[in-house]
Amino acid sequence: MEGSTGVDDLQAWLAECYPQSVRTAxxxxxxxxxxxxxxxxxxxxxxxxxxxxxKESSFKPWLYRVVVNTCNSKLRHDIPRREGxxxxxxxxxxxxxxxxxxxxxxxxDVMSALRDLPVHLRVxxxxxxxxxxxxxxxxxxxxxxxxxxxxxxxxxxxxxALHPALRSESSRSSTTSKEVTG
Amino acid sequence: MTMIDEDVLINALxxxxxxxxxxxxxxxRILTEAQANEPPSRSRHVPTLISQPSRGRALLVAAALxxxxxxxxxxxxxxxxxSNKIAAFGPLGSRHASQGSVTTTAxxxxxxxxxxxxALLPPGVSGKTLNGxxxxxxxxxxLKTSTSLKIESSGxxxxxxxxxxxxxxxxxxxKLATSDGGFxxxxxxxxxxxxxxxxxxxxxxxxxxxxxxxxxxxxxxxxGHETSVNTSSNDVTAQYVxxxxxxxxxxxxxxxxxxxxxxxxTIEGILAVQSQLNTLQSQIEQLQGQLNVLSHExxxxxxTVAVSEVGHAHGSTPLTGFSKAWHDSVSGFISGFQWLLRLxxxxxxxxxxxxxxxxxxxxxxxxxxxxxx
Numbered sequence: 001m002e003g004s005t006g007v008d009d010l011q012a013w014l015a016e017c018y019p020q021s022v023r024t025a026x027x028x029x030x031x032x033x034x035x036x037x038x039x040x041x042x043x044x045x046x047x048x049x050x051x052x053x054x055k056e057s058s059f060k061p062w063l064y065r066v067v068v069n070t071c072n073s074k075l076r077h078d079i080p081r082r083e084g085x086x087x088x089x090x091x092x093x094x095x096x097x098x099x100x101x102x103x104x105x106x107x108x109d110v111m112s113a114l115r116d117l118p119v120h121l122r123v124x125x126x127x128x129x130x131x132x133x134x135x136x137x138x139x140x141x142x143x144x145x146x147x148x149x150x151x152x153x154x155x156x157x158x159x160x161a162l163h164p165a166l167r168s169e170s171s172r173s174s175t176t177s178k179e180v181t182g
Numbered sequence: 183m184t185m186i187d188e189d190v191l192i193n194a195l196x197x198x199x200x201x202x203x204x205x206x207x208x209x210x211r212i213l214t215e216a217q218a219n220e221p222p223s224r225s226r227h228v229p230t231l232i233s234q235p236s237r238g239r240a241l242l243v244a245a246a247l248x249x250x251x252x253x254x255x256x257x258x259x260x261x262x263x264x265s266n267k268i269a270a271f272g273p274l275g276s277r278h279a280s281q282g283s284v285t286t287t288a289x290x291x292x293x294x295x296x297x298x299x300x301a302l303l304p305p306g307v308s309g310k311t312l313n314g315x316x317x318x319x320x321x322x323x324x325l326k327t328s329t330s331l332k333i334e335s336s337g338x339x340x341x342x343x344x345x346x347x348x349x350x351x352x353x354x355x356x357k358l359a360t361s362d363g364g365f366x367x368x369x370x371x372x373x374x375x376x377x378x379x380x381x382x383x384x385x386x387x388x389x390x391x392x393x394x395x396x397x398x399x400x401x402x403x404x405x406g407h408e409t410s411v412n413t414s415s416n417d418v419t420a421q422y423v424x425x426x427x428x429x430x431x432x433x434x435x436x437x438x439x440x441x442x443x444x445x446x447x448t449i450e451g452i453l454a455v456q457s458q459l460n461t462l463q464s465q466i467e468q469l470q471g472q473l474n475v476l477s478h479e480x481x482x483x484x485x486t487v488a489v490s491e492v493g494h495a496h497g498s499t500p501l502t503g504f505s506k507a508w509h510d511s512v513s514g515f516i517s518g519f520q521w522l523l524r525l526x527x528x529x530x531x532x533x534x535x536x537x538x539x540x541x542x543x544x545x546x547x548x549x550x551x552x553x554x555x
Contacts, residue, residue, distance in 0.1 A: 002542065007216055010212070010216050011209075012215060014209040015209070015210060018204070018208070020213075022204055022208075023199035026199060027199055030203055036205070036208055040211065040212050040215075043216075044213050045231070046217075047216055110194035110195065110197075110198055114198075122278050125195075126195065129188065129191045129192045129195050130195040130196065131200055139451070143548060154185070157185040158184065158185050160185075160191065161184040
């Protein structure tokens with residue numbers, strides 16, 4: 001998708017990327033309202049500065065760069081100054097869509113582990129494993145080198161594996177993989 | 183290293199992320215706000231630091247470069263200017279006057295106790311020396327005093343004499359000095375390799391009263407064949423007058439303190455006045471010493487005569503031909519190397535400063551880009 005020429009293009013952006021952007025921001029910020037605020041702000045900023053998107057560069061990493069920067073800004077300035085907003089969405093909500101207690105528990109654990117990750121690691125994990133960006137695209141999105149992304153991903157995965165909430169899950173998955181290979 | 187399984191992570195993140203419905207009104211709100219804030223014309227310049235380097239940035243970089251280059255070059259040239267100044271007014275033992283043929287020699291004692299080169303040139307004296315004439319232009323300030331002119335003269339002559347006649351030349355020069363009311367300050371004679379048992383070259387330093395200095399120079403030139411003659415004179419009248427005035431003032435102060443001393447009744451008072459008297463006495467003696475040196479230098483002129491046999495390469499003989507070219511080449515090489523060394527420091531500083539500036543600009547650009555997006 002190239003740089004737009006009007007509100008119509010913004011509409012196309014929103015249709016294509018808004019839901020996933022909100023969910024990505026939610027995973028980074030841990031709060032749905034903050035995520036919606038951040039993404040709204042991000043789309044408006046991206047549209048305002050759409051000329052800075054060159055024709056050669058791909059749209060998705062560029063947009064995620066705006067989203068990540070806005071999230072970082074919120075994490076740095078807005079959220080710490082605010083009195084503790086309830087960390088929604090309660091994962092109990094998942095039960096209404098998907099009645100699988102095991103997955104609920106795991107998701108709770110993952111969210112808790114994500115919150116305990118430093119922001120720079122959390123961002124690369126979310127962009128890689130939720131937004132499905134390649135390492136190169138993540139590098140563009142966070143304005144770092146690809147090697148940095150790779151090392152951050154490794155560090156994040158190691159930390160997640162050592163996190164108390166996920167330790168049982170990681171050992172269980174390794175056991176399962178052994179059984180499969182065996 | 184244990185890592186969490188990627189599939190597990192993907193499923194879990196998808197589960198968590200899909201835990202809520204996306205409000206359909208949200209996109210409408212964004213569109214409405216975008217339409218409200220849409221700029222009137224698309225041709226308007228969108229401010230961004232990502233797209234193209236602006237003229238303003240280029241100007242900023244150029245200004246920074248100019249500042250750095252100026253910051254480096256001004257101290258460099260200033261230091262070169264200072265070194266030239268020091269060379270012109272520096273220690274007399276090694277200096278050459280601005281005109282190539284004029285050379286001054288060192289006085290036996292330093293005039294100023296401070297060691298400052300500038301102090302050697304008294305205020306009000308231009309110090310412009312005329313080649314060979316021994317005359318000095320003195321500014322009007324110095325001439326206002328009733329004191330007669332105080333001129334210090336010095337010179338050097340290089341002579342060549344016939345083989346085996348170095349000693350006789352020394353003898354003649356000594357006689358000339360003594361007959362003019364002067365004396366021999368020092369002599370140095372050396373035996374060369376070509377002659378056996380006789381001196382082949384040497385140097386004699388003689389001092390004669392100022393009034394006979396020019397006469398001695400003329401007579402000395404006739405002792406042998408002169409290869410170079412350098413004389414110079416320096417007017418130190420103002421300095422002399424200054425020293426005298428200073429001493430007079432200090433002596434007046436000392437007299438007053440002596441009067442006070444007679445009226446002092448307490449031990450503390452006597453000690454305090456005594457301390458002041460000691461200080462004054464010390465200053466008077468120091469200045470008196472300087473005055474004596476100056477007086478001696480202005481009373482006697484110093485002539486250094488280098489005598490060498492014909493064919494002997496004496497240090498003071500001017501180089502010619504290939505040897506001169508070789509000498510010039512070596513000295514040019516050394517000068518160039520010194521210049522490079524002197525330049526290396528500022529260049530290194532400039533490179534470091536530019537590097538720091540570049541890093542700072544890069545960092546600022548990154549920050550601005552993040553903020554913009």
